[in-house]
Amino acid sequence: METFRILHTNDLHSHFEHFPKIGRYLKKAQADKSVDEVYTFDAGDFMDRSHPLSDATEGQANIKLMNEFHYTAGTIGNNEGISNPHRVLEHLFDHVDYPIVLANLREEDESMPKWAKDYQILTSKKGTRIALVGLTAAYPMTYGPNHWHIKMLKNTMDRVLPEIEGKYDVLILITHVGLRMDRWLAKNYPQIDLIVGGHSHDLIKNGELVNGVWITQTGKWGNYVGDIHVELEDHHVKKIIPRTIPTASMSEEAEDESVIQGYLDKGKEILEEHHVAYLPEKFNEDKQAAIQISLEAIANFADTDIAILSSGLFLNAFKSGILTKYDLQQALPHPMHIVRSTLKGSDLWRLVMEIEKNRHYLDHFPLKGMSFRGKIFGQMYYKGIKVDVPHRLVYVNGKEIDPDKYYKIACLDHYVLVPFFPTLAIVGENEFLFPQFLREVVGDYLSEKYPITQEVK
Structure with a gap:
């Protein structure tokens, strides 16, 4: 008989307010002498x-x-x-202590990223060989413009599994593909023992058993x-008992609050050292002014003369x-990233x-989701587009839309992903423009339009 304790996290999303508690819990659990091995995984x-x-x-x-x-x-x-430019991801793991x-x-x-490996084979003290295979969500539409080649899950599994055949006793997948795809993996690859998952933010309190494969995710x-408690006999899994522990139930210490605030304060301190622009009085606490200049910014970046943005994106006005x-x-x-979408006039009208x-x-x-970090979607605003709603007429730069002409419009990847505007996703020829974020595009435009002179520095 052999026993493992497997600790895991997923979708932490820089929620540092939980890190002190999580750190203490993991440290105590990793010192557990009642089991033969303790392993700790993060699913992205x-x-x-x-x-x-x-x-x-x-x-x-x-x-x-x-x-x-x-x-x-x-x-x-x-x-x-995806949210990091290629150059940032290339160096993100320069100082990481784990594979x-x-x-x-x-x-x-087609070379392997220098910071990653297809799989890792661990060997327990009692000689059990554990294969770890990592997978992330396959989004070619956005990985491609960011200068990466993302591979589909089936092609990847069909390549990797023959490579590791005979090299492992226990197969664990660490995935950031979402519960639906984890279930697909379990149904199609029953040789998997355990999937430690993430991406879809599902809380599976006591795991889910699919086709003999346990799937876990912590919300x-x-x-x-x-x-997770794992029992093995003759190096093979006999029992898996998943559970999840609420962070709210973990012990709190007096200094936690100051540590958490320190993370915010340090980030603010560094970012405040970088001055972007010197804005005139009209921007002071005026969200409309922020929206209008941002419409100009994304249109300029995408080299279009029409654009759309929603007010819910703007959590604060500019000052x-x-x-x-x-x-x-x-x-x-x-x-979020800017998208230049080409639409036929009849489709732009739609x-x-x-x-x-x-x-x-x-x-x-x-x-929630689709890269949105606000609360409500809000009102939609146009640049270069006017609408006569009662007569269902649309004007582009003062002229009624030509149903046979092609137009380029600046928008966001967010609008391609949300279900409210299917025309963009279905018939738009969408170019995802990397690497700048929305705020970086807006910041670059403001710095050119309202530069900081030496006098005000």
Whole structure:
């Protein structure tokens, strides 16, 4: 008989407010002498640039803190792989203390990223061989423009499994592909013993058994920690008992609050050192002014003369005077990229009608996911587009839309992903423009339009 204790996290998203508690829990559990081995895994999306410290350090603060959790291995999520520019991901793991397993991502020349490996084989003290295979969500639409080649899950599994055949006794997948795809993996690859998953933010309190394969996931933001008991005989799994521990139930110490505040303060301090622009009085606490200049910014970036943005993106208005990177990060924390969409006039008309049809519904609609870090979707605003709603007429730059002409419109990947405007996703020729985020595009435009002169520095 052999026993393992497997601890796991997923989708921490830089929610550092839980890190002190999680750190103490993991440290105590990792010292458990009642089992033969303790392993600790993370299933990706551990960083989120909506936190000032993650943004200011390009994720290096996350790596430093994750190292303190003493992970056995981890994989990446879309927040690491897509929300970071290629150059940032190339160096994100320069100082990581544990292996990153990731079988389905390659450089453009098809070489393996220097910081990743297809799989890892561990050997327990009693000689059990454990194969760890990492997978992340396969989004070619966004990985491609970011200069990565993402591989489909079936192709990857069909390549890796023959390579490791005969090399393992226990097969564990560390995945950031979501519960639906984890179930697909379990149904199609029953040789898997355990899937430590993430991405879809599902809380599976006591695991889910699919086709003899256990699937686990701890929800999001570090609200729970996974803690799995595994029993083996003759090096093969006989029993798996998954459970999740609420972070709220973990012990709190007096200094936790000051440590958590310190992460915020340090990020703010670094970002405030970077001055972006000197804005005139008209911007002071005026969200409309922020929206209009941002419409100009994304249109300029995408080289279009029409654009759309929603008011819910703007958590704060801009202020007059010196605008810092911290101000921009607080106003537009979303890891979104600009999209240049080409639409035939008849399809652009349909997109505008979709916007108008949903306008009142979206104004107060609470939204989660799709890279959104705000609360409600809000109102849609146009640049270069006017609508005569009663007569269902649309004008582009003062002229009635030509149904046979092709138009280019600047928007966000967010609008391609949300279900409210299907025209964009179905018939739009969408070019995802990397690497700048929305706030970086807006910041660059403001710095050109309202530069900081030597006198005001």
